[in-house]
Amino acid sequence: xxxxxxxxxxxxxxxxxxxxxxxxxxxxxxxxxxxxxxxxxxxxxxxxxxxxxxxxxxxxxxxxxxxxxxxxxxxxxxxxxxxxxxxxxxxxxxxxxxxxxxxxxxxxxxxxxxxxxxxxxxxxxxxxxxxxxxxxxxxxxxxxxxxxxxxxxxxxxxxx
Numbered sequence: 611x612x613x614x615x616x617x618x619x620x621x622x623x624x625x626x627x628x629x630x631x632x633x634x635x636x637x638x639x640x641x642x643x644x645x646x647x648x649x650x651x652x653x654x655x656x657x658x659x660x661x662x663x664x665x666x667x668x669x670x671x672x673x674x675x676x677x678x679x680x681x682x683x684x685x686x687x688x689x690x691x692x693x694x695x696x697x698x699x700x701x702x703x704x705x706x707x708x709x710x711x712x713x714x715x716x717x718x719x720x721x722x723x724x725x726x727x728x729x730x731x732x733x734x735x736x737x738x739x740x741x742x743x744x745x746x747x748x749x750x751x752x753x754x755x756x757x758x759x760x761x762x763x764x765x766x767x768x769x770x
Contacts, residue, residue, distance in 0.1 A: 666753070727764065
């Protein structure tokens with residue numbers, strides 16, 4: 611072999627060795643950088659997650675809608691409040707907005723039935739009715755009142 615070939619092979623070998631050191635340095639520098647920490651995703655806290663459906667009797671007497679029912683809440687300190695909103699459209703949209711008020715610091719964890727009755731609202735018989743509970747949409751199961759039954763005589767017996 612002549613000197614040129616030996617010099618070329620040695621240069622090539624040195625180039626490979628230098629390349630390996632540069633590659634190892636770059637990888638080590640990459641690993642030393644602080645890992646990117648993703649911001650924790652805040653989970654939305656849902657109050658009363660077991661309330662997904664409300665059963666209510668629907669009274670429609672002389673163009674006036676009234677709703678009455680009951681709901682099981684986790685403590686006797688939870689007070690159920692319902693506001694009725696009529697949105698003007700055709701047919702009207704009636705929204706029952708349920709909220710729970712609890713001002714106590716400590717309360718026994720005893721499942722308690724809370725009854726409710728809405729204020730009478732005037733709307734057409736074709737009005738659609740929806741419900742929200744603590745700001746989230748929930749299912750509303752409306753049971754038509756029997757003939758001659760009035761909201762003042764309300765009794766709700768629901769099985770299942």
